[in-house]
Amino acid sequence: MKIWFVGRRLGAALGVMAVLFFALALAGWASKRDAAITAAAAGERDLPIYCVQKDENDKKLSVSFDAAWGNEDTQNLIDILKERNIRTTFFVVGEWVDKYPESVKALSDAGHEVMNHSADHPHMTQISIEDMKKQLNECGDKIEAITGRRPDLFRPPYGDYNNDVVRTARECGYYTIQWSIDSLDWKDLSADEIFSRVVPKAEPGAIILFHNAAKHTPEALPKILDALIEQGYEVVPISELIMRENYKVDPNGKQCSANN
Numbered sequence: 001m002k003i004w005f006v007g008r009r010l011g012a013a014l015g016v017m018a019v020l021f022f023a024l025a026l027a028g029w030a031s032k033r034d035a036a037i038t039a040a041a042a043g044e045r046d047l048p049i050y051c052v053q054k055d056e057n058d059k060k061l062s063v064s065f066d067a068a069w070g071n072e073d074t075q076n077l078i079d080i081l082k083e084r085n086i087r088t089t090f091f092v093v094g095e096w097v098d099k100y101p102e103s104v105k106a107l108s109d110a111g112h113e114v115m116n117h118s119a120d121h122p123h124m125t126q127i128s129i130e131d132m133k134k135q136l137n138e139c140g141d142k143i144e145a146i147t148g149r150r151p152d153l154f155r156p157p158y159g160d161y162n163n164d165v166v167r168t169a170r171e172c173g174y175y176t177i178q179w180s181i182d183s184l185d186w187k188d189l190s191a192d193e194i195f196s197r198v199v200p201k202a203e204p205g206a207i208i209l210f211h212n213a214a215k216h217t218p219e220a221l222p223k224i225l226d227a228l229i230e231q232g233y234e235v236v237p238i239s240e241l242i243m244r245e246n247y248k249v250d251p252n253g254k255q256c257s258a259n260n
Helices: 002-044 074-083 094-099 101-109 129-147 163-171 191-201 217-230
Strands: 060-067 089-092 113-116 207-211 247-249 254-257
Touching: 074 101, 074 217, 089 094, 094 101, 094 129, 101 113, 101 129, 113 129, 129 163, 191 217, 207 217
Parallel strands: 060 089, 060 207, 089 113
Antiparallel strands: 247 254
């Protein structure tokens, strides 16, 4: 009886230990699995460039314009920028190039970058990879035919992207560019409202988004540029802001040196 009693307690203890061991092992496996999934997701996430890491004393930033539909203010914007000796980046849609080839040439002749914004402004995430390539190549061909330069920056319409969009653009020779400061000028904000959305948020390495046909952008732009210049900023085209190699893009979309 005594031997049976000790064996029963020992068996129960061993059973409890086995359950605890299994539970701990399962928890550890789950933890490692979740960590692996998180790491894999982070590693697979392919982000565009929203802004660029700059030293606080390297006060360069970029101003960009998307051109997809109207053209009422393009020459006015060129004149405003010329008065301040500023060169910027215009992302144009292929259909816009077809409608306004003279404006594309005027932008290029004035020293501005004319870059790719797709052929006809689709949601790139909703089309096949082959159609993505077609969008990029058609627009790139049209820009190159007028400016003599093949664009190498791409801004997805609507800011809509996923891994396939960024990777496909890269395969076609493009850096995918977003923005870190959105003027929201397309919402017909007043000039003062646009100013308030842009200037207080300015920082080295920022990329600012405007549109070429927004209602109050021509009124707001001179005040914004003058304020940025007064604060010591140098406005440069995006191709002169970004790193071309040996870089990484952090989870917030900031392009950083791979050595950091």
